[in-house]
Amino acid sequence: MRRRPGIGRTVLVGALIVLIILVAVAAIYVRKPAPTPSPTPSPTTAAPTTAPPAPKIEEIVIGMVEPLSGTHSIFGIEAKQAAELIIEDINAKGGIKSLGGAKLKLVVEDSKDSIEGAKLAAEKLISQYHPPIIIGAYISRHTAAMAEVTEREKVILVADALVDFLSEKGWKYFFRACPKTSIHGKTAMDFVYETAQRKGIEISTVVIINEDSVFGRYTALGAYHEALGLGLTVLDQIEYPYDIADASPIVSRLMELDPDVVISVPYFSDGVLIATTMEEVGYKPMIVAGAGGCGYCDPDSISAAGSAVEGFTQTYSYNPFLNTPYNREIVQKFQERYGKLPTEAGGIIFYSLWTIKEALELAGQMFPEDPLNPDNLRQAFLALDITSGPAAETYPSGHIKFGPNGDNIYAMAVVLQVQDGEPVLVYPFEYAQAEPIFPIPGYKP
Amino acid sequence: MRASDLKPIVALTAMLAALPLAVRMNNYYVLLLTWILYYSTLVTAWNVIGGLAGQLDLAAASYIGLGAYTMGTLLTRLDVTPWVGIPLGGLVAAGFAALVGYPTFRFGLKEAWYALATISSVVVLQKLFLVWEEIGGPEERYLPARYGELYYLRFRGYAPYYYILLAVLVMVLLLNVKIRRSKTGYYLLAIRENEEAAEILGIDVRKYKLRALLIYAFVTGCIGGIFALISGYLHPHHFDTWTSLQVAILGIVGGAGVGSIYSLPATTFIIYSISELLRSTLGGWIPGIHLIFYGVILTVVVLLKPEGLSETYERLYGRIRAALLRRRAGGG
Numbered sequence: 001m002r003r004r005p006g007i008g009r010t011v012l013v014g015a016l017i018v019l020i021i022l023v024a025v026a027a028i029y030v031r032k033p034a035p036t037p038s039p040t041p042s043p044t045t046a047a048p049t050t051a052p053p054a055p056k057i058e059e060i061v062i063g064m065v066e067p068l069s070g071t072h073s074i075f076g077i078e079a080k081q082a083a084e085l086i087i088e089d090i091n092a093k094g095g096i097k098s099l100g101g102a103k104l105k106l107v108v109e110d111s112k113d114s115i116e117g118a119k120l121a122a123e124k125l126i127s128q129y130h131p132p133i134i135i136g137a138y139i140s141r142h143t144a145a146m147a148e149v150t151e152r153e154k155v156i157l158v159a160d161a162l163v164d165f166l167s168e169k170g171w172k173y174f175f176r177a178c179p180k181t182s183i184h185g186k187t188a189m190d191f192v193y194e195t196a197q198r199k200g201i202e203i204s205t206v207v208i209i210n211e212d213s214v215f216g217r218y219t220a221l222g223a224y225h226e227a228l229g230l231g232l233t234v235l236d237q238i239e240y241p242y243d244i245a246d247a248s249p250i251v252s253r254l255m256e257l258d259p260d261v262v263i264s265v266p267y268f269s270d271g272v273l274i275a276t277t278m279e280e281v282g283y284k285p286m287i288v289a290g291a292g293g294c295g296y297c298d299p300d301s302i303s304a305a306g307s308a309v310e311g312f313t314q315t316y317s318y319n320p321f322l323n324t325p326y327n328r329e330i331v332q333k334f335q336e337r338y339g340k341l342p343t344e345a346g347g348i349i350f351y352s353l354w355t356i357k358e359a360l361e362l363a364g365q366m367f368p369e370d371p372l373n374p375d376n377l378r379q380a381f382l383a384l385d386i387t388s389g390p391a392a393e394t395y396p397s398g399h400i401k402f403g404p405n406g407d408n409i410y411a412m413a414v415v416l417q418v419q420d421g422e423p424v425l426v427y428p429f430e431y432a433q434a435e436p437i438f439p440i441p442g443y444k445p
Numbered sequence: 446m447r448a449s450d451l452k453p454i455v456a457l458t459a460m461l462a463a464l465p466l467a468v469r470m471n472n473y474y475v476l477l478l479t480w481i482l483y484y485s486t487l488v489t490a491w492n493v494i495g496g497l498a499g500q501l502d503l504a505a506a507s508y509i510g511l512g513a514y515t516m517g518t519l520l521t522r523l524d525v526t527p528w529v530g531i532p533l534g535g536l537v538a539a540g541f542a543a544l545v546g547y548p549t550f551r552f553g554l555k556e557a558w559y560a561l562a563t564i565s566s567v568v569v570l571q572k573l574f575l576v577w578e579e580i581g582g583p584e585e586r587y588l589p590a591r592y593g594e595l596y597y598l599r600f601r602g603y604a605p606y607y608y609i610l611l612a613v614l615v616m617v618l619l620l621n622v623k624i625r626r627s628k629t630g631y632y633l634l635a636i637r638e639n640e641e642a643a644e645i646l647g648i649d650v651r652k653y654k655l656r657a658l659l660i661y662a663f664v665t666g667c668i669g670g671i672f673a674l675i676s677g678y679l680h681p682h683h684f685d686t687w688t689s690l691q692v693a694i695l696g697i698v699g700g701a702g703v704g705s706i707y708s709l710p711a712t713t714f715i716i717y718s719i720s721e722l723l724r725s726t727l728g729g730w731i732p733g734i735h736l737i738f739y740g741v742i743l744t745v746v747v748l749l750k751p752e753g754l755s756e757t758y759e760r761l762y763g764r765i766r767a768a769l770l771r772r773r774a775g776g777g
Contacts, residue, residue: 069733077732110724110732114685115676116480117724120473124725127473141585141680148677149472152601165584212575214583241572 057102063125064106065136065146070113075138075345080108081338082346086353098364099371111137118142122149132372133158133356140166147171154374158356160348164218167405173374175381177355177400178348179411181215184315185222187413188291191427192261193230195436203260205233209250210265211242219265219292235259242267247277255283262288266295272305279308286439290314293344297416297423311440315413318347321425321433324393354391355400359384450622453707458615465604475603481717482610485710488695489617490664492709496702497630498657499637503689504563507570508538508662510684512669517588517679518580527598531670538666539659546658550651564689571684586679598674606675617664621706633657694739698746700753708755
């Protein structure tokens with residue numbers, strides 16, 4: 001830290017002032033379209049626990065914590081966009097009818113992609129806005145950090161994070177509509193097995209490859225158990241770090257084992273790498289079935305890997321092609337506003353927020369005198385059994401009912417397959433857009 | 446140690462001790478203050494190596510992680526109280542620092558190269574703990590949820606951690622003042638100003654740099670143990686390069702080693718508060734604004750005040766004092 005010859009101070013100060021003005025202008029500009037959460041919430045937003053004559057609830061704050069900055073910000077930002085859209089939609093359609101048309105108000109906080117940030121964001125939401133429900137935080141360990149806060153403060157936490165253990169902690173105010181990681185693994189295995197049966201092809205051996213995070217591991221575990229349950233032989237499970245630069249050791253191990261089926265849990269670029277390496281060496285198993293919500297059928301992966309991922313499949317927690325009236329409507333709205341298809345991160349928010357809406361509706365009917373009391377709200381969540389309406393129409397299985405641990409009993413993932421360079425829905429068969437291609441192109445027995 | 450050294454520490458402690466009461470124990474503000482204090486403590490400890498010895502050390506997260514894992518593993522496996530686990534974590538961190546520091550100093554790794562070597566240690570440890578299934582692994586390891594028991598040092602609120610960190614901060618401040626006044630302190634200053642000249646004068650450069658590093662690593666390892674208690678679990682992400690960078694940025698902006706040591710907590714307080722304010726007000730609309738803020742602050746300070754902000758605070762303090770004295774003289 002030596003002294004350096006000074007650069008013209010006036011120039012620098014001038015530049016700084018210009019920069020500050022620019023940031024201020026940008027802040028005001030960006031602020032305008034979004035609803036501004038006022039720092040002093042209207043008194044009705046605070047969940048009143050003591051007012052004996054049923055108070056008129058005009059507005060209910062829904063808190064949201066997502067990684068809006070940092071490595072996972074693409075997901076966090078899409079989740080926020082989806083939430084803004086859905087909250088607008090719910091309000092436009094009359095709000096919470098059983099609570100006299102109370103409107104929902106969304107307050108979004110950035111988790112800074114860190115444990116400390118997620119915890120801080122949850123504390124801030126609760127102490128300043130008193131939301132009865134918080135949704136977040138995409139990354140499982142951030143969600144876990146937040147759950148410590150929400151459990152203490154008795155705030156319902158609706159998670160959009162997939163790792164299994166979140167529902168195994170005995171948390172009381174925790175709910176998760178989206179399919180957990182092991183469901184993803186199970187769905188991938190079931191899809192392959194049922195497709196093979198349909199086509200009259202016999203499969204007997206499986207190799208599971210997964211990136212070595214807790215996410216990859218739980219997903220692989222789900223596939224593993226399902227494979228054993230279906231009487232298949234799992235030849236090996238290969239773990240690798242998600243940021244590998246060379247997939248050839250994995251592919252040559254696969255060639256050596258030569259399984260019928262490869263179940264793969266990719267993260268992002270590793271999937272592309274595995275697919276292109278297989279293409280280069282000219283090896284294809286009967287199928288490469290991806291599990292875990294992102295990977296082979298992402299638009300980015302398809303454009304990066306090209307024909308190498310043709311026929312590869314991937315499980316997702318949400319299906320943008322689901323052919324129901326509401327899903328068509330919301331996908332179109334999303335595309336109009338943000339110029340892209342909603343993916344996993346946004347889709348989970350679609351049905352999670354509609355589930356929250358249904359729970360509030362039910363709480364209003366079950367406990368008209370104190371619907372926002374955390375224990376009453378929890379009862380309402382547990383009593384939910386959604387089989388119709390927007391939540392069901394955007395959910396893969398069309399059915400949401402929470403078990404005692406807070407997970408959806410009817411949780412399910414969907415399977416997309418790359419066909420002619422486009423992702424298409426192939427499983428569950430009753431909703432499928434196209435018949436799955438099996439074995440995949442390039443497979444030589 | 447002189448009485449004049451103690452006065453500001455006592456004043457600062459009294460002020461900081463009253464802060465959680467000033468925000469009426471609101472969980473959000475107390476947690477915010479706890480994180481501020483956490484970084485203040487880290488930066489003040491960093492002053493020993495980064496300020497006094499002038500080495501751009503970026504391994505803070507290595508020591509934090511090691512401290513966290515040592516304390517946490519002892520607690521979860523062997524039921525060893527954090528009262529013992531935290532200092533042991535500090536020792537493990539210091540041991541690791543010796544392992545990295547001895548060869549780097551021996552082979553004269555300096556400046557940017559030293560910075561690169563230290564920050565890469567963070568990445569290496571993170572990967573190692575990811576594959577080391579017995580102790581680390583990708584799954585979070587939770588600390589026992591036995592809240593309110595002094596043996597486990599786990600609390601539902603944040604105020605206890607705040608006061609624990611405050612106690613550590615006071616110790617680290619005293620340590621800094623003591624080193625500065627000691628022979629070691631003068632040697633370190635000489636090394637920082639001109640390493641070759643110091644060596645020619647007969648100072649064992651390697652020994653004193655290593656000594657500063659060990660002290661710093663021990664303290665940071667202890668703070669790492671406290672961090673794990675606050676976050677409630679262990680994960681290889683505790684080895685986080687951003688934490689290392691943040692500590693160094695706050696240290697450089699605060700003017701580590703140049704002026705008063707109190708400039709470091711003050712800078713942390715100001716920068717972290719503004720950054721959190723930006724995150725919580727504008728973060729929803731301009732994601733990542735707090736990161737832009739860090740970049741701008743660092744650029745501006747390095748260009749305009751390469752010696753850090755400590756002098757600015759001193760001048761400001763001098764002015765306020767003079768104004769107060771004048772008023773008193775005028776009024777009386």
